[in-house]
Each structure stands twice: as structure tokens, then as C-alpha cells.
Amino acid sequence: MSIRVMMVDDHPVVRAGLRALLEADERVEVVAEVDSGEAALARLDELAATPDGAPDLVLMDLNLGVGPDGIETTRRLRAAHPAVQVLAVTTFDDEADIVGALEAGATGYVLKDSPTEALLAAVQEAAAGRSVLSPEVQQRLIARMTSPGTALSAREAEILEALATGATNREVAKALFISESTVKTHLVHLYDKLGVDSRTAALRVARERRLIR
Structure with missing residues (x-):
């Protein structure tokens, strides 16, 4: 068959x-x-x-x-x-x-x-x-799996992908049906994982590590 x-x-x-x-x-x-x-x-x-x-x-x-x-x-x-x-x-x-x-x-x-x-x-x-x-x-x-502390969650990756389009925190929140405060909380966590302190740096590092397109 x-x-x-x-x-x-x-x-x-x-x-x-x-x-x-x-x-x-x-x-x-x-x-x-x-x-x-x-x-x-x-x-x-x-x-x-x-x-x-x-x-x-x-x-x-x-x-x-x-x-x-x-x-x-x-x-x-x-x-x-x-x-x-x-x-x-x-x-x-x-x-x-x-x-x-x-x-x-x-x-x-x-x-x-x-x-x-x-x-x-x-x-x-x-x-x-x-x-x-x-x-x-x-x-x-x-x-x-071997570096779980630095891996981005699916939601964090979604937020980074949205930020890469130039969207604001409010626009990201609306697109993902979450609150703006939730977006900010995710940003704090992913900044820590990537070792950065700004969205520009986060996007640069994420692209270098091919975590996002």
C-alpha cells in the first residue's frame, strides 16, 4: 500500500x-x-x-x-x-x-x-x-536540552520575532493576545538568558545564535 x-x-x-x-x-x-x-x-x-x-x-x-x-x-x-x-x-x-x-x-x-x-x-x-x-x-x-538555562521558550521566541518587525511592546501584546506587562516580563527573562540589556542587543544575539530568522 x-x-x-x-x-x-x-x-x-x-x-x-x-x-x-x-x-x-x-x-x-x-x-x-x-x-x-x-x-x-x-x-x-x-x-x-x-x-x-x-x-x-x-x-x-x-x-x-x-x-x-x-x-x-x-x-x-x-x-x-x-x-x-x-x-x-x-x-x-x-x-x-x-x-x-x-x-x-x-x-x-x-x-x-x-x-x-x-x-x-x-x-x-x-x-x-x-x-x-x-x-x-x-x-x-x-x-x-544540554543548555536549558539559555534556551528560549516558544513564547519568548515569538516575542523576539515580533520585535524584529519593529513592533512596540503594546503591538506585540495585542498580536499575541497577552498583556503588555506579560511582554515586559518575558523580555526581562530573555535578556537575562541572552546576556543583554536592550532589545537591539537581544535581536542581534538571537540572530547570531540563529534562535530567530
């Missing part, structure tokens, strides 16, 4: 290349491809209502342009269709993206420049519900 896959990526050239790679393997069948998070959720509902049912696995890019990103789409997808596995396939190996995707329910996380054999193996593992991570991703998570 083949593994039924849906691809979610907003770049048609990338989708075409990935589809060709997957369909060269007789164990894999690509049943759908979409270019946004909203389209992914709608298409999955449609497939789930057909006789063949929902796909076994969704290959999820994280940066989807307009609408919900890959992490939010993964969270909503897994809530609506818990039997469908998600494999994040992306160019980003930032700690915030890795942790965010896994916390949202992704079964695995691999980079787009992974060797063909490694990517196909990841599809097999993720479809079976087994965790799979690129070597680079494993190293980042190991570093996080």
Missing part, C-alpha cells in the same frame, strides 16, 4: 521538484498539492470526505506567505485531523521554528536540501507516526 501525501508549499517550482522526487518512489502517491495554509485545511477536509479518506502525511513548508504560516496550519490541521501526520519540510533550521513546529504537532522536521534518500526515508518514518529529524535539527535540539 502506498503512502498518500499532500504537499503544502507556496512555491510552484519547489512543489514540482518535490512531487517529481516523491512520485519516482512507487511507495508514495501525491494526492494533492496546495500553496497556502487555508487551502491546505480546506483541501484536507475535502479529501477526508472522499472514499479514500484523508492522506497519511502532509509535507508542510513553514513560510507560506499570506495567511497562517506552517506552524499555525500544522496546529489547526492536527486538531481537526489527528490521524494525519505532518512532516515539516523547510529551509529554516532556527530553534524557534523547530520547537514551534514540533509543539504544534509535527511528527518530524527535515530540511529541503536533505539528500533524496534521507527525505524519502523521512516520509516513510513520519507517515508511520515515528519522529524523524534532520541531523542539523537534532544538533539544535541537543544543544537546547
Whole structure:
């Protein structure tokens, strides 16, 4: 029995290349491809209502342009269709993206420049519900676990990502549905973790350590 896959990526050239790679393997069948998070959720509902049912696995890019990103789409997808596995396939190996995707329910996380054999193996593992991570991703998570005092929480990373856009504390609070005082408290904690005393320094160090994009 083949593994039924849906691809979610907003770049048609990338989708075409990935589809060709997957369909060269007789164990894999690509049943759908979409270019946004909203389209992914709608298409999955449609497939789930057909006789063949929902796909076994969704290959999820994280940066989807307009609408919900890959992490939010993964969270909503897994809530609506818990039997469908998600494999994040992306160019980003930032700690915030890795942790965010896994916390949202992704079964695995691999980079787009992974060797063909490694990517196909990841599809097999993720479809079976087994965790799979690129070597680079494993190293980042190991570093996080061995230095827990300096690792940023998912919320702290979200706040830094928002600050990187030039948003004020009030704007960050509104975007994340938390109070401004909560934002300030998180800033105090992450300044301490990064060994800095300003948001400019925090953003610089976070980028150097590839904690954010």
C-alpha cells in the first residue's frame, strides 16, 4: 500500500521538484498539492470526505506567505485531523521554528536540501507516526536540552520575532493576545538568558545564535 501525501508549499517550482522526487518512489502517491495554509485545511477536509479518506502525511513548508504560516496550519490541521501526520519540510533550521513546529504537532522536521534518500526515508518514518529529524535539527535540539538555562521558550521566541518587525511592546501584546506587562516580563527573562540589556542587543544575539530568522 502506498503512502498518500499532500504537499503544502507556496512555491510552484519547489512543489514540482518535490512531487517529481516523491512520485519516482512507487511507495508514495501525491494526492494533492496546495500553496497556502487555508487551502491546505480546506483541501484536507475535502479529501477526508472522499472514499479514500484523508492522506497519511502532509509535507508542510513553514513560510507560506499570506495567511497562517506552517506552524499555525500544522496546529489547526492536527486538531481537526489527528490521524494525519505532518512532516515539516523547510529551509529554516532556527530553534524557534523547530520547537514551534514540533509543539504544534509535527511528527518530524527535515530540511529541503536533505539528500533524496534521507527525505524519502523521512516520509516513510513520519507517515508511520515515528519522529524523524534532520541531523542539523537534532544538533539544535541537543544543544537546547544540554543548555536549558539559555534556551528560549516558544513564547519568548515569538516575542523576539515580533520585535524584529519593529513592533512596540503594546503591538506585540495585542498580536499575541497577552498583556503588555506579560511582554515586559518575558523580555526581562530573555535578556537575562541572552546576556543583554536592550532589545537591539537581544535581536542581534538571537540572530547570531540563529534562535530567530
